[in-house]
Amino acid sequence: MTASRYGFFRANALSLVFGGLFLVTLVGQAIAGTADHNARQVADGLPAVSFLDYVTSSSFGVDVMENWQSEYLQFFLYVFATVWLVQRGSSESKEPGEEGTESDEEQQVGPHADEESPTWARTGGWRTALFSRSLGLLMGVLFLLTWAASSVAGWAAYNAEQLGQRQDPVSWVGYLGEADFWNRSFQNWQSEMLAVGSMAIFAVYLRQRGSPESKPVGAAHADTGQTG
Structure with missing residues (x-):
């Protein structure tokens, strides 16, 4: 099934949801961190800092x-x-016994790539070697x-x-x-x-x-x- 059949958001829901959760939790950390930092500042007799000052600290x-x-x-x-x-x-x-980088045929690289394979998987040489380990x-x-x-x-x-x-x-x-x-x-x-x-x-x-x-x-x- 193509991504267009489902629409952008449904086809990319996993990355979008976790991207959103990342931003929410990062903001939450910043807010809680500011409060915690200022509580310690006050306890030490020091002035509180602004939210902007804390997130750039x-x-x-x-x-x-x-x-x-x-x-x-x-x-x-x-x-x-x-x-x-x-x-x-x-x-x-x-599976045990399948350790290793596998054959070019199993990995669909070089002459074993098809028309939908990434370009660097079909090219061969250093480009395929690099792409094969890019993640x-x-x-x-x-x-x-x-x-x-x-x-x-x-x-x-x-x-x-x-x-x-x-x-x-x-x-x-x-x-x-x-x-x-x-x-x-x-x-x-x-x-x-x-x-x-x-x-x-x-x-x-x-x-x-x-x-x-x-x-x-x-x-x-x-x-x-x-x-x-």
């Missing part, structure tokens, strides 16, 4: 970037790990960019706290060696690893009728890679 920036980079790390690792690693019985996995590479680049942004925002927030306590600020490189930076990073990363691992194993034994993230309700626990 390093405090807000580091909280947002830390969450973003952990999400992109999760997808980067998962996209590449599922090429070579399997979980028997999980809808999130290939994982993009997740990796976005992780590095958001990691860098979170480190800079965290550095600024850390130095603001240092100055407020009449202590010397540190350089960006120095901040990368601080426990504060790694505590923030591992705090976010471990939750993502737990979520991905849980999804992979729970999908073996549990079902969600109608979801492509689940096997059909009647599928055997040992069936791998099936979606409902």
Whole structure:
């Protein structure tokens, strides 16, 4: 079925809904964060800040970037790990024995591409090689960019706290060696690893009728890679 048959919104409902939820939750975080920040300011005998001042501050920036980079790390690792690693019985996995990048025929690249295949899948050479790994590479680049942004925002927030306590600020490189930076990073990363691992194993034994993230309700626990 073509997307035009259903209309733009129905054909793109998943991305549009989650895009909307992202904006709602980001605004919610900004509002709640401003209130929390000002409560601490008042408790310390300091003046409250405006909403605009808070959302442009390093405090807000580091909280947002830390969450973003952990999400992109999760997808980067998962996209590449599922090429070579399997979980028997999980809808999130290939069948045991099917590890690897698969043949050109299975992946519909080069001479095996059809007329509706993306241009770079048909071209061959470095373009096809790059396009064949573009999803994982993009997740990796976005992780590095958001990691860098979170480190800079965290550095600024850390130095603001240092100055407020009449202590010397540190350089960006120095901040990368601080426990504060790694505590923030591992705090976010471990939750993502737990979520991905849980999804992979729970999908073996549990079902969600109608979801492509689940096997059909009647599928055997040992069936791998099936979606409902």
